[in-house]
Amino acid sequence: MTHDLFGPAPILPPKSADETIRWLQLYRSRRVGPATFYRLMTEHGSAGAALLALPEVARTSGVKNYACCDPMLAEQEYRAGMRAGFSLICAGSPHYPIGFARLSEAPPLFWAHGRLEFLSRPLLSIVGARNASSLGTRMARKLADDLGRAGFVVVSGLARGVDAAAHLGALPHGTIAVVAxxxxxxxxxxxxxxxxxxxxxGLVISEQPLGLQPQAPHFPQRNRLISGLAKATIVIEAALKSGSLITARNAGDQGRDVLVVPGHPFDGRSGGCNALIRDGATLVRNADDVIEAIGTAKNERQPLSKQIESHETLSGNPIKETEYKPTVHPHQQKDVQSHIMALLSINPIAEDQLIRDLDLPSATVSAKLLDLELEGAIMRQSGGLLSRVI
Structure with a gap:
């Protein structure tokens, strides 16, 4: 397959519904990934011609009794998406993001639901631990909020923990969820x-078929899109063997900047972050550090503090810091101790902040804290601070 400097050789997008369905049929065919799709399109000129040639291509590769995706299934998926108000974005079309166009494994097409204009805005991705600490989720939400105010759209994966906090922080300004x-x-x-x-x-996007329940192999595929869509990837709380670390490595391989919030060496959730910094990733503490590293959304290196100061002057109202309150579900309420331990880390936080994050009655939390303290699982420090014993 012939590639240009950044990604696959350019191909013309489909010009009709029928041609779009043939693109969908080709990409949904067994063993056809992005590289094979572009190779077939380059060699045969159209999705229709590629579909005709595909069984013979498969046979010469040693695959017997090969059959392309059923055209009725492709049409049903397309019609269902149109009825639901989704958009099918194909490579080469006006809404296809430049970040994807520069990937060697660029998705030939993907479904989108929401505000397509966000795809053409300056994009940054934020990823991190699903079992994030209270400090980690608040950091993610505050950083996303500040970067959103600075003009960036925040990309993440809609997972629990850091992803959810980043989406919540960026939602008033613009956010894109890439789902598996x-x-x-x-x-x-x-x-x-x-x-x-x-x-x-905001906007939700996926290259997977409608109705697909995500399985383990789909998450690494999703991760390459999270990093590929954005100018840089910011990592907050990632263990050494985690999906967030895969996303960070994808970003580096794709030529994107990797920015990392450091963590305590004794906190396993920070092992991957600290390793990335050791290996040359840029350490960031706040949105100002991010903008210093990659420039502003308008390529003007103005510190975020000045932008916020200007916003306060224009509005006449100070900007209030948002707080992250993770949802506590019934199964979590039955095991409040486990939820407390998930939110605590080696870095101390205030007890009243922990109670707000749990969104449970203070009496319930206080009783469980006492149990954990007696078990030696947590430690109280001066000033009403709590930390996890490692």
Whole structure:
């Protein structure tokens, strides 16, 4: 397959619904990934011609009794997406993002639900631990909020923990959720309300078929899109063997900047972050550090503090820092101790902040804290601070 400097050789997007369905049929065919799709399109000139040639191509490669995707299934998926109000974005079309166009494994097409104009805005991705600490989730939300105020659209994966916090912080300004299943499937289910809000005020995208429930192999595929879509990837709390670390490595391989929030050496959730910094990733503490590293959304290196100061002057109102309150579901309420331990880290936080994050009665939390303290699992420090014993 012939490639240009950045990615696959350019091909013309489909010009009709029938041609779009043939693109969908080709990409949904067995063993046809991005590289094979572009090679077939380059060699045969159209999706229709590629579909005709594909069984013979498969046979010469040693695959017997090969059959392309059923054209009825491709048409059903396309019609269902149109009825639901989704957009099918194909390579070479006006809304196809430049970040994807520069990938060697660029998705030939993907479904989108929401505000397509965000695809042409300056994009930054934020990823991190699903079992994020209270400090980690607040950091993600505050950083996303500040970067959104600075003109960036924040990209993440709609997972629990850091992803959800980043989407929440960026939602008033613009956020894109790249999901591992179908664009109409919410995973995990606890983010159903957040996904609905992003579909309305932001954008949800996926290269997977409609209705697909995500499985383990789909998440690495999704991760390459999170990093590829953005100018830089910011990592907050990532263990040494985690999906967030895969996303960071993807970003480096794709020629994107990798920015990392450091963590305590004794906190396993920070092992990957600290390793990335050791290996040359840029350490960042706040949005000013991010903008210093990559420039502003308008390529003007103005510190964020000055932008916020200007906003306060124009509005007459100070900007209030938002707080992250993770949803506590019934199964978590039954095991409040586990939830407390998930939110605590080696870095101390105030007890009243922990109670707000848990969104549970203070008496319930205080009783469980006492149990954990007696077990030696947590430690109280002066000033009403709590930390996890490592």
């Amino acid at each position: 299943g179908g664009v109409d499937v919410v995973y995990p289910a606890e983010n159903t309300d957040l996904a609905a809000n992003i579909s309305r005020d």
